[in-house]
Amino acid sequence: MGIYSAICRINEKLTSLSVDPDDHQPQISNGDNNVPPIVSFYNEEIRPILDAVENLRRLNITKEGIQIPSIVVVGDQSSGKSSVMESLAGISLPRGQGICTRVPLIMRLQNHPVAEPELLLEYIEKVVSTDEEHVADAINTATEELAGKSKGISNTPLTLFVKKNGVPDLTMVDLPGITRVPIRGQPEDIYDQIKEMIMDYIKPEETIILNVLSATQDFTTCESIRMSQSVDRTGLRTLAVVTKADKSPEGLHEKVTADDVNIGLGYVCVRNRINDESYEDARKEEAVLFQNHPLLSKIDKSMVGTPVLAQRLVGLQALIISKTLPEMLRKINDKLNSQLSELESLPKNLNSAADAIAAFMQIIGSVKESLRKILVRGEFDEYPEDKNMHCTARLVKKLNDYSKDLHECPESNHKENFLKDEIMLLEEAKWIGLPNFMPRTAFLVLLQNKVIGISSRPIQFINDVWDYLEKVVIQVINRHSEHYYQLQRCTCRSGENVIARMREHSKKQVKEAIEMEKWTDYTCNPEYMTEYNNLMANQSTLVEYVHDGYGAVNINGLGDGVQIGHLREYNAQVLNQAYDLKMRMICYWRIVLRRLIDTTALRLLFSINNLVNMELEKEITSCFTSPSFGGIESLLEESPSMAGKRAMLSRSVEVLRESKEVVSNIMDRISSY
Numbered sequence: 001m002g003i004y005s006a007i008c009r010i011n012e013k014l015t016s017l018s019v020d021p022d023d024h025q026p027q028i029s030n031g032d033n034n035v036p037p038i039v040s041f042y043n044e045e046i047r048p049i050l051d052a053v054e055n056l057r058r059l060n061i062t063k064e065g066i067q068i069p070s071i072v073v074v075g076d077q078s079s080g081k082s083s084v085m086e087s088l089a090g091i092s093l094p095r096g097q098g099i100c101t102r103v104p105l106i107m108r109l110q111n112h113p114v115a116e117p118e119l120l121l122e123y124i125e126k127v128v129s130t131d132e133e134h135v136a137d138a139i140n141t142a143t144e145e146l147a148g149k150s151k152g153i154s155n156t157p158l159t160l161f162v163k164k165n166g167v168p169d170l171t172m173v174d175l176p177g178i179t180r181v182p183i184r185g186q187p188e189d190i191y192d193q194i195k196e197m198i199m200d201y202i203k204p205e206e207t208i209i210l211n212v213l214s215a216t217q218d219f220t221t222c223e224s225i226r227m228s229q230s231v232d233r234t235g236l237r238t239l240a241v242v243t244k245a246d247k248s249p250e251g252l253h254e255k256v257t258a259d260d261v262n263i264g265l266g267y268v269c270v271r272n273r274i275n276d277e278s279y280e281d282a283r284k285e286e287a288v289l290f291q292n293h294p295l296l297s298k299i300d301k302s303m304v305g306t307p308v309l310a311q312r313l314v315g316l317q318a319l320i321i322s323k324t325l326p327e328m329l330r331k332i333n334d335k336l337n338s339q340l341s342e343l344e345s346l347p348k349n350l351n352s353a354a355d356a357i358a359a360f361m362q363i364i365g366s367v368k369e370s371l372r373k374i375l376v377r378g379e380f381d382e383y384p385e386d387k388n389m390h391c392t393a394r395l396v397k398k399l400n401d402y403s404k405d406l407h408e409c410p411e412s413n414h415k416e417n418f419l420k421d422e423i424m425l426l427e428e429a430k431w432i433g434l435p436n437f438m439p440r441t442a443f444l445v446l447l448q449n450k451v452i453g454i455s456s457r458p459i460q461f462i463n464d465v466w467d468y469l470e471k472v473v474i475q476v477i478n479r480h481s482e483h484y485y486q487l488q489r490c491t492c493r494s495g496e497n498v499i500a501r502m503r504e505h506s507k508k509q510v511k512e513a514i515e516m517e518k519w520t521d522y523t524c525n526p527e528y529m530t531e532y533n534n535l536m537a538n539q540s541t542l543v544e545y546v547h548d549g550y551g552a553v554n555i556n557g558l559g560d561g562v563q564i565g566h567l568r569e570y571n572a573q574v575l576n577q578a579y580d581l582k583m584r585m586i587c588y589w590r591i592v593l594r595r596l597i598d599t600t601a602l603r604l605l606f607s608i609n610n611l612v613n614m615e616l617e618k619e620i621t622s623c624f625t626s627p628s629f630g631g632i633e634s635l636l637e638e639s640p641s642m643a644g645k646r647a648m649l650s651r652s653v654e655v656l657r658e659s660k661e662v663v664s665n666i667m668d669r670i671s672s673y
């Protein structure tokens, strides 16, 4: 027999067992031969299902994202929610006008043949033992602790366990009543906060909504009806409890039979305890009221009284549990499989030195291969989305920017103060001799000034590139060694060390290159002479332009707008020599810049190759074998985060396995009914 039809049979049997009108309590007694049929049936067939659910709750399976079917009590403020729960449990809960329930109260009633009821209040990490006399105060104290002393609410639930002889085995959640207008001490958005909390609880399909309506109210205007309808349009998981029947008996019969608000599971009218009445008296008064009241007695007996409500809830609870069991089992299986595969995907625990060495070799190999791909071969399939790791392209961009910077810096601007520096230097470098010889000192001083002017730029470039390379290397190392905490520390440190060393080496090379450019002027490049000759072809024209009084001219090789107005005071010999000096420098400066850029690029690539092929591995190995590292054994130690993750997953797998067992067993049992 299918599990659902089996439970339907149980439920039919439950509803067919009539409630004795003189049985004033929702009493479930134990083991006694005279127990009413509902009770023995209950004990035999429903109790095991509830025990199974209780086990699932104990396992805290909701933490694994699996919902446990429950009955959630909702209602407008002061509609009588807590009073209904009180009536079912036969204990006092905080009641009154204004907001009393300010946190979700999970009430777990368990029928047990104990001489004295046992009450336990659990919240956060606390467990408070209490009794019937003090439970209301204990709840108030816990509520204040969770939601503060004013009238605010909190999402953190309180769980009240009630083990008592004769209570129905039910688990219900009482939620704060819906209030539209904040009272003093309540936040302005109290309505939204309460609504959000209620919706979270009633949305899951596994929830039975117990909608508490006051007979004094027009049901069509009840906010709680609107909320439950928004998640349960057909009303098939909503049961209405109408409280305060004693206060407003007029028209109640018509209201519950007309069902204007579409309550799929029907109505049960009750009369709760008033003031200091005892529970026994309250039940008696309730029975008398629905038996004798001229208007209320017309309501069908299957729709009145707390015992009927208890019986309906117990049946519904069993039904919803059974309905959800197959789906729950599927979800548990899915979750179990995904947790197991995640657990398996975690790196193997290193148990021996051989394991550790193998892991070490594997990490070095992977780091080298990844770096070779991204830094040397320009393959970025391992980082398709992360542009920063498309290293060859990023390095080309850096090199281009460096070249642009050198070509656009003031030292490379040949138009500014045209011939001014050259004239001044020639003046200072004069010597006794023939006038048509170019003094070499003037050229060298001019060159030195320029080289000094740009000397910080290559160093800046080198630093920038090594900063970038360091980030890349560390990112790659971290990725490949993330599961091996100690090894990760050692490899990262090695990466940083080797890069610091190579950075210093590169800087030294660049400084040397700059110094060389400062002290020597040499090139074998024929372009120098070709360009020089081209530029010198304009020498006499320039002198003519100056003396003809031009302000700005176009000079071949320098372009438009070269200012020459300031040169009028100089004679042709000075101008010719200064022009010659300038043109030599222009041609040579191009060669200098090209040399600086080309050699920097070549050296950088050479360093990157060395880093990837040799240096990094050498450094890591020496760190790994150094006494300060702590030996191979230290590799066997797992990182705290990985150990935590492994423990968490193992716990979760254990809970899910146990839950699976619980659910499978109860499904087998139900199917055999």
Ligand SMILES: Nc1nc2c(ncn2[C@@H]2O[C@H](COP(=O)(O)OP(=O)(O)OP(=O)(O)O)[C@@H](O)[C@H]2O)c(=O)[nH]1
Pocket (backbone or CB within 6 Å): 075, 076, 077, 078, 079, 080, 081, 082, 083, 084, 094, 095, 096, 097, 098, 099, 100, 101, 175, 176, 177, 178, 243, 244, 245, 246, 247, 270, 271, 272, 273, 274, 275
């Ligand atoms: N006469 C009468 N009064 C009732 C009945 N049910 C509840 N009350 C009273 O209505 C008031 C509100 O009842 P509660 O049970 O505190 O209502 P609640 O919905 O839990 O209140 P909040 O959680 O604060 O929204 C209390 O004074 C109860 O005594 C009933 O059936 N008859």
